[in-house]
Amino acid sequence: MPHSIRGLTRETLIRPLVQISLDLTNNDEALRTAAIAVEAGADWIEVGTPLVLAEGLHAVRALRKEFPNHPLIVDLKTMDGGYLEAEMMGDAGADAVIVMGRAHDATIDRVIEAGDRFGMLVMGDDLGTTDRVAEAVRLEKLGVGMVIHHIGYDHRNQHPELKLSPLTDLEAIVAATTVPVQAVGGLSIDQAVSCPGIGAPVVVFGAPLAIDGESFSAADGDLLGVLTDACSRVHAAPISYPA
Template sequence: MKLQVAIDLLSTADALALLHKVADHVDIIELGTPLIKQQGLSVVTNVKAAYPDKLVFADMKTMDAGELEAELAFKAGADIMTVLASAADSTIAGAVKAGKAHGKHVVADMIGVADKTTRLKELKALGVSWVELHAGLDEQAQAGYSIESLLEAGRNADVAFSVAGGINTERIGAVEAAGATIAVAGAAIYAAKDPAEAAKTLRARIEKHG
């Protein structure tokens, strides 16, 4: 299982400062939607230039103009971009078309999708590289939130998937056991007192369970 760091900071300088500490311990660098909205796609270009050997993930959360927005992300240097699973099939197909043209990955973000089972089957047919089973920050803040609903969807999925939603050292073993190919950690790394140690510990937990 790969480890992806989701960076929800708001400046390129802060993102690069964090990556200086944690990049050695992660496989995929995700530039969060707020960061891209604040800095523009230049943050993707700058991070890819600084870490050419890492996969750079632009969390575009595209809802329309799939082919165009995927083109923008890939031309900026992204290896991976996201389209919302709740978008129209034509939007997702457009993004996938751009991904194939560039030899890059398009991921469908399942945030807010209620009927996960049905949509997962449809997304597989649309040709996305994988799906991200994702509970957003607002959902995680709700009373009674549990990552178990994401893991259950993953265990029953017939498509490659990542998991994002409050992953930490206590939960990452269950994510791997559910069959995820990627664990996405955000605040557990970037908000940690020692981000490097946090990333290193998450990596060690993956290797222990792998």
């Protein structure tokens, strides 16, 4: 399949997609896990932030070479130096990069400029913002092609009694925007499978399903079997947007 996803819209998202998040710390493990995920039916491959920190452009180039037809998402979590960071990843073969909503407007603008030049989808992450709906609207107005509604790992684990979940505000965010929306942060398989029905059809699987969230290594158990079943369920899920 062609891997360019820059022009993705809600209208062209005719079936749900699965993104595997490689929050790992070395290329060998990332390549092995990605191969399992692709065999299981994953559509997109994410170079997770730990892998970006550990292996950088080497990870992007290695995954691009091994999986030439799969969209490659790089979770840079860019906060400054937006053009240079995005340019480096685009030149290495990335199809999408992630900029933080808490970055200055100027940084988001510069990442979008690099996205234009290299044909990349720019994804805006609302991690850490207090008004999630307003942040999603701001990110779309600035020009991002997808909004990531993200409840962070540290935030969730510091307050387990709150049972924090991206599902809480997801419906309102989808209703307030017109670009594709993705929900990330501690979802169970059942919750992840429900996301297309709430209007967020690009479903991410990472920790703890595919990645151990404490050690940032591949999860134990029958990863191929679990992911194959999860991918099948996501692909069969109906997509529903608010009227």
